[in-house]
Amino acid sequence: MDDPIAPAAGGVTASEPRAPWAAGDAVRRSMLIAAGLGAAALLPLVLGTYPIHVLTVACYYVILASSWNLIAGYTGLFSLAHHAFAGIGAYASALLALRAGAPVPAAIACGGLCACAAGYGLGAVTLRMRALYLALATWAFAESVRIVVSMEYGVTRGDLGLAVPLLLPTSSPRPYYELFLACAAATVGGLALLLRSRIGYRLRAIRDDETVARAAGVNTVRWKRFVFGMSSGIAGLAGALYGHYIGLLSPAAMQFDEMALIIIMVILGGQRTLVGPVIGAVVVEVASEALRAYGQLRMVVFALLVIAIMRVYPPGLAGLGRMLWTRLRHGLAAGDTTGHRARQPE
């Protein structure tokens, strides 16, 4: 029952009974995950082209939200440049493919590497900044990247948008969907492995108390740079893939609204959980497509939901699902279902 994923020292207590995807029996859990993935992979058989496109975009956001959850949720480095790294990856890959004639898959890999390097650099520069200054510095970095991309129109075609060669020679979204689904699954799976390794403990230790972590022998400098590079690299890969799927890049995708969207997804789903960003990204993306008729009112509702979650129920949708599942299993009377709300004293 002692699940290493449970952040023992984080804000969520590990004592509560867990949902089936996290509960005891590892075999049953992996069977559930496999069944879920299989069902998701079979969706193109029953859904039309457009819903599949929406789900593909949702997978893209799953990758972004999960990797941001790694750096901001688990490691506590509240970076506001995640969308910019996706943009860096996308533009680097597109320019390599267009100007240097690189094959698209190689270009995507290079895009990811570029974003990883940029993230590593930013992590190194902002090492000693904490909290507010880190947020300000990463935000300023993201804004500068966006301005440079829109100004250097000789190279990036600026706000006109850059037409990008497609990854696959097909107009059907289905192979793209399968690819994005695989990538999203790989990201979440990889993060799960990372978080239950020793590295995962080091990262959470940095979040909980950096000084104590250092005193306990965690090389905080190395792991902060590592987590910046890692999450930026993932975001860059996702951005590059997405660019070669949509076929058009523009600096508008690097506006701060995009970062706000990622934050909304992670908070709505549940910070510092593996399933949270997945749920959040899929719910937000699918709901905003389904409710397209309501225009900007959707974003108003999402923002209100996030504020409400921060204010009264920080575990988010993932915590809510877990609580409901526990109640279903144990009946209303049994079980400490409010366990998530126990937080560290200040």
Next chain:
Amino acid sequence: MDATLLTQYALAGLVIGAIYCLMAVGITFIYSVMRMINWAMGEFYMIGGYAQYLLITDWLGPERWYVALPLAIAGVGVLGMVVQRVLLRPMFAGGIERLDEYATIVTISLTVLFRNLAVVIFGPYQFSPRDYAPPVQLGPLPVNGSRFVAFLGAVALLGLFAWVVRRTWFGLAIRSVAQNRVGALSAGINLSRIDMLAFGIGVALAGAAGALLAPVFLVYPQSGALSTVKGFEIIVIGGLGSLTGSIVGGLLLGLVESLGSVLISPAFRDVYGFGLLVLILALRPTGLWGERAREA
């Protein structure tokens, strides 16, 4: 490049700089009292602009702009106090694990909320109230009347703000809270009331900038985005938590932008600020007046 033109641009830079000061002083004031950054500052600026536009085009008429201004500013201030009371006060009531993270997430959500609410209510259109003041001749230089009013208004508000903070009992209470919350509490200062008023005042400064600039720039849902950028640039340049820093930084930024666009190229107008920011961070990482180490 003749001297008249250069003076004119420098003057225009100072006029805009004074408005930037309002934003920056608001951000740094809220930071010093509540130790949080209000990311939704630009949205309060935007709301101030809408309030002023509605007041002078629909209700009061353009000739009574001087009635509309205080109303718009007070309205934004009251909205800020409500936001603080409902969303931010629980930060200090215990139970929230990381204050800065909570404040960041909530205020970023507020930007999304207000921006999209503006689109829902007023549509994505750009509004601009008519100029209400005739052009002013300032020595040899003609200045757009509304711009001049905005400049005077900003200077007057900054003066009033400085007077309140430096010379009144209320200002003394605020400064004591900024220095040491526990100490202020034990001296009998009602912390939650000071927090609420400070947030309202800080946000009202942004609203004032928006209301003053309504006839100069356009009023639209994203109009706050750029002013948030400027505000934060000034904060980093001047040093977080320093009022002098924000005022000097604001004027400096206005000057650099204005002179940069005439001497180098106007296309990169919004990049000069970042250039200045990088330069100052490289030379003096705490900003010009930042007194603390870079650990918020």
